[in-house]
Amino acid sequence: MKKNKPKYNQIIDAAVEIIAENGYHSSQVSKIAKKAGVADGTIYLYFKNKEDILVSLFQQKMGSFIEKIEAETTQKQTADEKLLALIKTHFQQLTANHHLAIVTQLELRQSKPDLRLKINEVLKRYLVVIDQILNEGIKDKSFRGDINIRLVRQMIFGTLDEAVTNWVMKDQHYDLVDQAEEVHDLIVRGLTNRNN
Amino acid sequence: MKKNKPKYNQIIDAAVEIIAENGYHSSQVSKIAKKAGVADGTIYLYFKNKEDILVSLFQQKMGSFIEKIEAETTQKQTADEKLLALIKTHFQQLTANHHLAIVTQLELRQSKPDLRLKINEVLKRYLVVIDQILNEGIKDKSFRGDINIRLVRQMIFGTLDEAVTNWVMKDQHYDLVDQAEEVHDLIVRGLTNRNN
Amino acid sequence: MKKNKPKYNQIIDAAVEIIAENGYHSSQVSKIAKKAGVADGTIYLYFKNKEDILVSLFQQKMGSFIEKIEAETTQKQTADEKLLALIKTHFQQLTANHHLAIVTQLELRQSKPDLRLKINEVLKRYLVVIDQILNEGIKDKSFRGDINIRLVRQMIFGTLDEAVTNWVMKDQHYDLVDQAEEVHDLIVRGLTNRNN
Amino acid sequence: MKKNKPKYNQIIDAAVEIIAENGYHSSQVSKIAKKAGVADGTIYLYFKNKEDILVSLFQQKMGSFIEKIEAETTQKQTADEKLLALIKTHFQQLTANHHLAIVTQLELRQSKPDLRLKINEVLKRYLVVIDQILNEGIKDKSFRGDINIRLVRQMIFGTLDEAVTNWVMKDQHYDLVDQAEEVHDLIVRGLTNRNN
DNA sequence: AATGAATGAGCCTTCATTCAT
DNA sequence: AATGAATGAAGGCTCATTCAT
Numbered sequence: 001m002k003k004n005k006p007k008y009n010q011i012i013d014a015a016v017e018i019i020a021e022n023g024y025h026s027s028q029v030s031k032i033a034k035k036a037g038v039a040d041g042t043i044y045l046y047f048k049n050k051e052d053i054l055v056s057l058f059q060q061k062m063g064s065f066i067e068k069i070e071a072e073t074t075q076k077q078t079a080d081e082k083l084l085a086l087i088k089t090h091f092q093q094l095t096a097n098h099h100l101a102i103v104t105q106l107e108l109r110q111s112k113p114d115l116r117l118k119i120n121e122v123l124k125r126y127l128v129v130i131d132q133i134l135n136e137g138i139k140d141k142s143f144r145g146d147i148n149i150r151l152v153r154q155m156i157f158g159t160l161d162e163a164v165t166n167w168v169m170k171d172q173h174y175d176l177v178d179q180a181e182e183v184h185d186l187i188v189r190g191l192t193n194r195n196n
Numbered sequence: 197m198k199k200n201k202p203k204y205n206q207i208i209d210a211a212v213e214i215i216a217e218n219g220y221h222s223s224q225v226s227k228i229a230k231k232a233g234v235a236d237g238t239i240y241l242y243f244k245n246k247e248d249i250l251v252s253l254f255q256q257k258m259g260s261f262i263e264k265i266e267a268e269t270t271q272k273q274t275a276d277e278k279l280l281a282l283i284k285t286h287f288q289q290l291t292a293n294h295h296l297a298i299v300t301q302l303e304l305r306q307s308k309p310d311l312r313l314k315i316n317e318v319l320k321r322y323l324v325v326i327d328q329i330l331n332e333g334i335k336d337k338s339f340r341g342d343i344n345i346r347l348v349r350q351m352i353f354g355t356l357d358e359a360v361t362n363w364v365m366k367d368q369h370y371d372l373v374d375q376a377e378e379v380h381d382l383i384v385r386g387l388t389n390r391n392n
Numbered sequence: 393m394k395k396n397k398p399k400y401n402q403i404i405d406a407a408v409e410i411i412a413e414n415g416y417h418s419s420q421v422s423k424i425a426k427k428a429g430v431a432d433g434t435i436y437l438y439f440k441n442k443e444d445i446l447v448s449l450f451q452q453k454m455g456s457f458i459e460k461i462e463a464e465t466t467q468k469q470t471a472d473e474k475l476l477a478l479i480k481t482h483f484q485q486l487t488a489n490h491h492l493a494i495v496t497q498l499e500l501r502q503s504k505p506d507l508r509l510k511i512n513e514v515l516k517r518y519l520v521v522i523d524q525i526l527n528e529g530i531k532d533k534s535f536r537g538d539i540n541i542r543l544v545r546q547m548i549f550g551t552l553d554e555a556v557t558n559w560v561m562k563d564q565h566y567d568l569v570d571q572a573e574e575v576h577d578l579i580v581r582g583l584t585n586r587n588n
Numbered sequence: 589m590k591k592n593k594p595k596y597n598q599i600i601d602a603a604v605e606i607i608a609e610n611g612y613h614s615s616q617v618s619k620i621a622k623k624a625g626v627a628d629g630t631i632y633l634y635f636k637n638k639e640d641i642l643v644s645l646f647q648q649k650m651g652s653f654i655e656k657i658e659a660e661t662t663q664k665q666t667a668d669e670k671l672l673a674l675i676k677t678h679f680q681q682l683t684a685n686h687h688l689a690i691v692t693q694l695e696l697r698q699s700k701p702d703l704r705l706k707i708n709e710v711l712k713r714y715l716v717v718i719d720q721i722l723n724e725g726i727k728d729k730s731f732r733g734d735i736n737i738r739l740v741r742q743m744i745f746g747t748l749d750e751a752v753t754n755w756v757m758k759d760q761h762y763d764l765v766d767q768a769e770e771v772h773d774l775i776v777r778g779l780t781n782r783n784n
Numbered sequence: 785a786a787t788g789a790a791t792g793a794g795c796c797t798t799c800a801t802t803c804a805t
Numbered sequence: 806a807a808t809g810a811a812t813g814a815a816g817g818c819t820c821a822t823t824c825a826t
């Protein structure tokens with residue numbers, strides 16, 4: 001199991017940091033190797049090529065990212081509470097690791113088809129979590145029954161994504177988690193003024 | 197006036213196409229020049245360097261993109277209708293030019309700081325349009341008075357952005373504009389089941 | 393006659409200035425054209441190519457440089473006085489036009505054989521002047537009869553050249569002409585026939 | 589220690605040869621690499637850029653050039669003998685390595701300021717050697733006490749330099765070392781203190 | 785397993801020169 | 806005669822990857 005090899009994780013962590021600071025295309029393999037404290041050639045004992053570092057990084061980091069969200073949401077009872085937990089956990093984790101946030105928000109928008117495919121593979125697990133919450137909400141009638149799940153999922157993911165991107169762009173000068181409740185409220189209730 | 201220089205636009209249009217098909221980093225300047233029907237060196241009479249093509253492309257195309265949205269929304273009366281017009285026009289334009297869509301949704305998500313800065317400069321105009329609509333909606337009480345405009349703007353932009361990205365990723369196999377009404381509805385009404 | 397064409401001289405003068413400031417290989421034709429106030433293409437109405445500018449410049453400027461030296465030396469009676477006049481005039485002229493000094497001292501040490509040939513062609517006239525003075529000095533016994541004219545000529549030219557180069561390198565911070573008498577003294581005492 | 593890296597010296601030696609034959613600006617890095625028997629990229633493991641090859645070449649070669657002159661002159665007793673040794677050794681070394689002679693006499697006369705600076709740095713050591721000999725000669729009264737050392741140094745260096753340049757220009761068709769005694773004689777008779 | 789020196793394909797950019805106007 | 810937009814060949818340099826040790 002790769003995970004037990006210390007150098008593997010050293011390299012992944014170095015890559016997150018280097019890529020966050022320089023962007024993927026300005027992150028030379030030698031720079032990552034240096035940060036990881038290994039020789040350039042060693043990288044290729046653990047990764048097929050440079051792109052594989054990015055993919056592996058994403059699989060590793062997003063894997064545990066999603067696991068944490070799964071864990072937090074399962075503990076809640078209602079769909080509404082689960083959604084809030086998802087938002088909070090999403091924000092919390094990226095706040096705790098803003099290098100990772102930068103990588104996921106910016107560097108993973110790669111257009112190379114094979115790369116995208118693998119990234120989407122990982123993200124799918126996240127989308128499944130969202131879908132489950134939405135289905136639960138519909139079943140217990142806390143959410144409207146006529147919503148288009150795919151669209152709502154897009155709205156949720158897009159909103160969180162944009163919130164994080166803005167926070168990253170603003171150099172993390174404010175507290176992202178503070179926005180969780182408001183974002184949740186907005187998604188659930190919409191813009192409409194009920195007084196009308 | 198640059199816009200009157202035919203070669204300038206030839207190069208921009210060639211760049212959109214080539215970058216959409218190959219990705220920025222696989223789009224050699226010589227490839228763009230060939231598609232534009234000019235010599236390699238000619239590129240540098242109109243653009244400072246390769247990155248400047250990307251920036252200029254975005255400024256030109258997003259400039260008219262936003263102008264079109266401004267034009268369409270001004271024609272509508274209520275904030276609600278304006279928001280719908282914004283969503284529809286957003287989707288319509290990217291549907292009409294899917295090469296541009298690919299470039300904006302994928303290739304421009306670069307993290308090189310100076311590039312991001314210029315991109316954000318252009319996007320700011322779009323955000324202003326959204327803000328105006330939101331303020332109008334609050335004033336005429338069709339939108340809640342307690343919304344956080346910055347957050348809502350993020351939600352709207354994030355949702356549209358994610359919708360387009362998904363459509364691009366799925367190789368534009370469905371009709372994006374068809375989703376406009378539903379997306380609008382979701383944003384305005386939220387998830388909540390009013391029967392509760 | 394080219395000399396009467398005003399643009400020809402404009403270009404030559406611009407070239408001296410630009411090349412002195414940037415070096416030959418960093419002196420783009422377009423830069424020279426701009427300084428001369430003509431279009432790039434106009435250069436090629438007066439010069440065969442870039443190298444021809446350098447050659448022509450040298451022929452023009454060194455031509456009159458040498459003519460002036462010829463004029464000044466002819467006025468003197470003895471070989472000794474003529475040599476002093478040569479040194480003074482050499483220093484005076486380059487002092488008066490330090491851009492030209494830079495070009496002749498540094499930029500003309502080109503190794504392209506055909507270029508060297510043409511430069512040497514011009515310099516030959518200078519060497520002839522020196523030789524005449526030396527022969528006169530030998531004939532009237534003010535100089536030793538056993539000197540190797542070629543060697544002495546090298547010594548004289550090399551000494552003046554090195555003096556000017558040093559002065560150019562030191563950014564012309566001192567008065568070059570002030571050194572003329574001392575340089576002359578140094579050269580002549582070595583040449584003096586002890587029988588005198 | 590760079591000197592122990594065989595490739596470093598391979599590249600330097602290849603550069604001397606290629607530059608002597610083609611001139612600096614016609615000496616492509618790839619040409620030097622090929623002659624040195626290394627890949628193009630290898631050049632950049634040992635040198636910062638193309639210009640750095642030229643500078644390093646000069647530093648290396650002139651370094652040992654000057655050391656040799658220092659060694660030869662120290663063995664002699666009188667200032668007069670030392671000066672002759674300096675001239676002979678100067679001529680001998682460049683005769684023995686005419687490729688180097690071409691590079692130093694022609695290609696290094698570049699006017700790029702930073703390049704000049706580094707070249708002068710190296711040459712300074714040579715000038716110090718000359719100065720020491722002159723001072724010794726003055727002290728033991730074999731040279732006049734009223735000479736201007738800076739000027740004499742210029743005369744000596746300029747004369748030797750011009751002698752070598754002429755020899756290089758004439759394609760080394762005669763024996764340079766043969767001229768040493770005569771050149772020495774010419775310089776010394778000008779320096780001699782008539783009171784001796 | 786680990787190293788890191790070496791490789792060499794690939795590409796952006798410059799700039800002397802041309803030529804239609 | 807004069808222009809200057811356009812050309813395109815050419816080359817310095819980078820960096821992912823390999824492989825002998």
